[in-house]
Amino acid sequence: MQEQGDASALAPLRIGVAGLGNVGATLVKILQNDGVELNKKLGRQVVVTAVAARSRSRDRGIDISGLEWFDDPVALAKSDSIDLFVELIGGEDGPALAAVRAALEAGRPVVTANKALLAKHGVALARIAEDSGAQLGFEAAVAGGIPVIKTLREGLGSARIGRVYGIMNGTCNYILTRMGNEGISFQECLRDAQALGYAEADPTFDVEGFDTAHKLAILASLCFGCEIAPNEIFVEGITGISQADIKVASDLGYKIKLLGIAQRSPEGIEQRVHPTLVPKSSAVAGVDGVLNAIALETDYVHELLLAGPGAGGPPTASSVLSDILDIARGTRVPPLGVPSHELTPYRQAPMRAHEGGYYIRLNAKDVPGALAAIASRMGERGISIESVIQRPDLRVSDPAADGIATRTVVLLTHETMEATVRGTIAQIASDGFIVGEPQLIRIEKI
Numbered sequence: 001m002q003e004q005g006d007a008s009a010l011a012p013l014r015i016g017v018a019g020l021g022n023v024g025a026t027l028v029k030i031l032q033n034d035g036v037e038l039n040k041k042l043g044r045q046v047v048v049t050a051v052a053a054r055s056r057s058r059d060r061g062i063d064i065s066g067l068e069w070f071d072d073p074v075a076l077a078k079s080d081s082i083d084l085f086v087e088l089i090g091g092e093d094g095p096a097l098a099a100v101r102a103a104l105e106a107g108r109p110v111v112t113a114n115k116a117l118l119a120k121h122g123v124a125l126a127r128i129a130e131d132s133g134a135q136l137g138f139e140a141a142v143a144g145g146i147p148v149i150k151t152l153r154e155g156l157g158s159a160r161i162g163r164v165y166g167i168m169n170g171t172c173n174y175i176l177t178r179m180g181n182e183g184i185s186f187q188e189c190l191r192d193a194q195a196l197g198y199a200e201a202d203p204t205f206d207v208e209g210f211d212t213a214h215k216l217a218i219l220a221s222l223c224f225g226c227e228i229a230p231n232e233i234f235v236e237g238i239t240g241i242s243q244a245d246i247k248v249a250s251d252l253g254y255k256i257k258l259l260g261i262a263q264r265s266p267e268g269i270e271q272r273v274h275p276t277l278v279p280k281s282s283a284v285a286g287v288d289g290v291l292n293a294i295a296l297e298t299d300y301v302h303e304l305l306l307a308g309p310g311a312g313g314p315p316t317a318s319s320v321l322s323d324i325l326d327i328a329r330g331t332r333v334p335p336l337g338v339p340s341h342e343l344t345p346y347r348q349a350p351m352r353a354h355e356g357g358y359y360i361r362l363n364a365k366d367v368p369g370a371l372a373a374i375a376s377r378m379g380e381r382g383i384s385i386e387s388v389i390q391r392p393d394l395r396v397s398d399p400a401a402d403g404i405a406t407r408t409v410v411l412l413t414h415e416t417m418e419a420t421v422r423g424t425i426a427q428i429a430s431d432g433f434i435v436g437e438p439q440l441i442r443i444e445k446i
């Protein structure tokens with residue numbers, strides 16, 4: 001029998017890494033310089049023996065001279081010279097998909113950090129993995145260094161989850177935090193985030209909420225045992241959030257966070273991503289900067305909050321390593337928590353009432369009767385207004401095109417239905433008493 005801790009007793013586990021960027025190069029560096037602890041835990045050496053990337057000559061701060069080089073990640077994935085394939089290329093299709101599929105079809109275990117790939121092809125890839133008997137790990141694909149996938153697949157494997165929500169994009173959280181703390185504009189915060197490497201040159205994917213939606217779709221599948229449905233998510237980003245919104249929210253006891261929320265309802269599963277007013281006293285409100293947090297509401301554990309670094313080379317590589325360790329130890333779990341043939345078809349539920357109601361900011365024409373007309377439209381639809389806020393410092397737009405001045409007004413409503421609020425706002429806009437697009441932010445009592 002092998003003695004635990006004797007790393008030389010078994011043949012080394014040979015890892016092939018495709019993609020040597022931020023995460024891939026960090027992973028190789030950790031395994032080359034700091035693999036001793038992992039080897040001890042496993043009782044076996046873990047070594048990177050082969051790599052693939054586009055440029056062979058690029059300096060990545062790692063020594064690849066002794067490693068087998070592949071120009072083609074698919075060839076690496078298929079190669080019998082490795083025992084486990086790690087995909088860190090990125091992209092929902094293309095070489096990442098081809099390589100992951102090839103490795104799984106060959107019965108070779110795969111670890112990936114690729115949320116876009118998982119959101120689009122997760123169910124199909126899980127099926128291939130189950131058929132071939134290969135394991136598929138993707139801890140790093142959701143919330144970087146936070147072990148939420150393992151928590152869902154194993155720690156909470158027997159729990160019934162009612163709702164999952166959280167901050168899943170560090171770029172957006174960084175921008176909203178700085179807007180709140182320093183009173184600066186969205187654009188200024190975005191520029192700083194880009195300079196610091198927190199935001200891409202093209203930040204659309206992050207700030208418009210699509211990155212959060214990918215992660216939410218994966219989490220929803222693991223939480224509710226349904227197929228992954230990234231295209232069935234209501235998605236709204238943070239580009240419309242102004243200083244006025246942040247200030248009023250703060251005065252009312254709220255912070256604004258971009259949340260991904262998925263919950264069960266009698267009609268199916270509701271998934272949404274949008275800026276949200278959360279009470280300052282809530283746990284997620286305290287998660288600032290580039291950090292992420294995911295809350296899981298369950299039957300018996302009640303609420304569990306996991307918070308930590310959601311991106312960056314070392315935290316993400318750490319999650320990749322934890323998947324490698326699990327697979328090497330022989331842990332066997334269906335990739336999506338339940339066998340893929342047991343996943344229920346996704347049934348989209350309409351957006352329901354929000355316990356906390358709505359924050360509505362609009363520019364009302366400064367004419368007699370405008371506010372009364374707006375309030376009366378709301379009354380007609382049964383929307384009860386909790387407060388109306390008008391302050392001289394809240395001006396967010398120029399006068400109307402017809403020269404009439406406008407006043408920025410914020411209305412807070414009691415609980416009401418999403419469709420009712422949207423319909424009422426459309427009606428108010430067509431009445432001609434407001435200028436520009438009203439800002440609607442959902443309030444979540446969490």
Ligand SMILES: NC(=O)c1ccc[n+]([C@@H]2O[C@H](COP(=O)([O-])OP(=O)(O)OC[C@H]3O[C@@H](n4cnc5c(N)ncnc54)[C@H](OP(=O)(O)O)[C@@H]3O)[C@@H](O)[C@H]2O)c1
Pocket residue numbers: 018019020021022023024052053054055056058071072073087088089090091095113114115116140141144310311312313316
């Ligand atoms: N960065 C994070 O904080 C983070 C967090 C969580 C998850 N992730 C996920 O981790 C994955 C990798 O992210 P990253 O930030 O490390 O990306 P990255 O820095 O852009 O690196 C991508 C790597 O893939 C290689 N590559 C691209 N196309 C290729 C091809 N056709 N054949 C072979 N190699 C190719 C590139 O090669 P060259 O270097 O030669 O160009 C590069 O080394 C993505 O799925 C991402 O969503 C990243």
